[in-house]
Each structure stands twice: as structure tokens, then as C-alpha cells.
Amino acid sequence: MGIYSPEVVEILKQSPYIENVSEHVIQYGDAFKQEFYCLSQQGHKPKDIFLSLGLDPALLGSNVIRSFVRSMKDFQPKLNQAGQPISITRSLIEKDEEIEKLKFEVKFLKKKRLIDLGMFPKEKPNDTTLD
Known part of the structure; x- marks a missing residue:
């Protein structure tokens, strides 16, 4: 080399x-x-x-x-259950997408729990009138 x-x-x-x-x-x-x-x-x-x-x-x-x-x-590739080679890049992309979805779900469930307990701060209404 x-x-x-x-x-x-x-x-x-x-x-x-x-x-x-x-x-x-x-x-x-x-x-x-x-x-x-x-x-x-x-x-x-x-x-x-x-x-x-x-x-x-x-x-x-x-x-x-x-x-x-x-x-x-x-080289002996890693195979899935169907005996097909696993594309690591594709599986990593899918895992990253799943992680992002789960993060969003956790955030949503935390907010929902706070709302259910009455602990989530109420949003101030938008005042569109001019003073």
C-alpha cells in the first residue's frame, strides 16, 4: 500500500x-x-x-x-431474519427517525401530564387591539 x-x-x-x-x-x-x-x-x-x-x-x-x-x-455480512444483508446506513437513518418521533411523543406526553395536573402555565391570549 x-x-x-x-x-x-x-x-x-x-x-x-x-x-x-x-x-x-x-x-x-x-x-x-x-x-x-x-x-x-x-x-x-x-x-x-x-x-x-x-x-x-x-x-x-x-x-x-x-x-x-x-x-x-x-467477508461475512450481517443478515436480517429473511437472510438478506442489512444496510447499516438505512437502518441508522430509520433509527434516527424513530428517535425523533419518540422524542416528540415524550414531549407531548409530558405537556399533557402537566395540563392534567393543572400545572401547565396558561398561555396569554394574543391581544390584537391597538392601544
């Missing part, structure tokens, strides 16, 4: 998909491997997958990508 400049190392450290990076080695996290597997099964090209996951192929070089693709031959 190539030698990476300190600037490239710093850029790669920012990626949530990189577990560890040095001037000589890049260690990809399980999330990257899972997403790469899912996207490659859908017919996407390796360079396009790297780019879509925020890793610039121009920074890494073709040899690094080819080496990664070879290393993926033995």
Missing part, C-alpha cells in the same frame, strides 16, 4: 467508517464493510461505493481499492 501524507491521514480520520489510519495502513470499520457489501451486491462499482460513503478514491488510489475488494472475498 501507498504512504499517506499527514494531511490525507487527518482527512481519513474524520470518516466514521475508518477504525484506524496511519501513514501506511487503513483499517476499515465493520459498518464500512457491511455497506460496501450491500452496495456491491446491488451492482455498484467499488470506486463509486467508496465515493458514496465519503472516501475519495483519488486520495486512496486504485491499488488500495483493489486490495480492499480482494479482502472482502471472505
